[in-house]
Amino acid sequence: ISMLSLWLRRVTRSAVLSSLLLSCSDVMASGLQVSPISLSLQARESASGLTLSNSSDEAINAQVRVYQWSQNEKGDQLTPSRGLLASPPMIKLNPNDKQLVRIIRAKAPPQGVAAVEDSYRIFVNELPIRSAKQKSGLQFAMSYSLPVFVQPAGVNKTEPKLQWRCSLQPDGEQMTLQVSNSGNGHAKLIGLSIVDDAGNSVNIHQGLLGYVLPNATMSWTLKIPPSALPTGTTTGKFKVSINGIQTIQNVTLENSTR
Helix, strand or coil, X not given: CCHHHHHHHHHHHHHHHHHHCCCCCCCECCCEEEECCCEEECCCCCEEEEEEEECCCCCEEEEEEEEEEEEECCEEEEEECCCEEEECCEEEECCCCEEEEEEEECCCCCCCCCCCCEEEXXXXXXXXXCCXXXXXXXXXXXXXXXXXXXXCCCCCCCCCCEEEXXXXXXXXXXXXXXXXXXXXXXXXXXXXXXXXXCCCEEEEEEEEEEEECCCEEEEEEEECCCCCCCCCCCEEEEEEEECCXXXXXXXXXXXXXX
């Protein structure tokens, strides 16, 4: 089982358990908080930091781990890495305590005219402590996955360059969206709508769709209203937020006639 699969299971489980907090009075809520939720290190910077805090009335332990983040035809890939170091990697937080965790760059930044940003994921996991005060009830441990990007040397700005393609599935109710990134920076995609010739948009996906790292291609299969994709044409337009900026993207349509 890949680290990504384990992470997705933990995130899903945490989301379900979080919803139970609204209805179960005997649930023991976690107090672990992490800020900020992403980091970007310039080539000249040797370190950055995360603040871990405990808002509960019980002591908690936390572990910080770093993984190199890449993407291939199977999706996100995470491998243990010492390109970044977390100091300290293990933390005990008393009630209402805060702790700065330094994220230290342990190798030179990417260099060269074709250099692209380095990508990492930092996992911050709460390690439950059973205490004499602890009551019976549902308990769970928080888990955070935070993206970290290290900028290449000699580059004033990193940015993605995206190519979009989509094709309708045989059932006519789903489409496969493929996004390739030939730029030197990542793309964070939020929200996705198809825009027709009149400028009207049909929402396809709300919230975070995902990331596309430099020199990578990612694919998603999405449900789509039968009338959303245009017919008799090989191009279309999508509205999507890229790194926080709302954009209109030209998309190549494959198998677009029905």
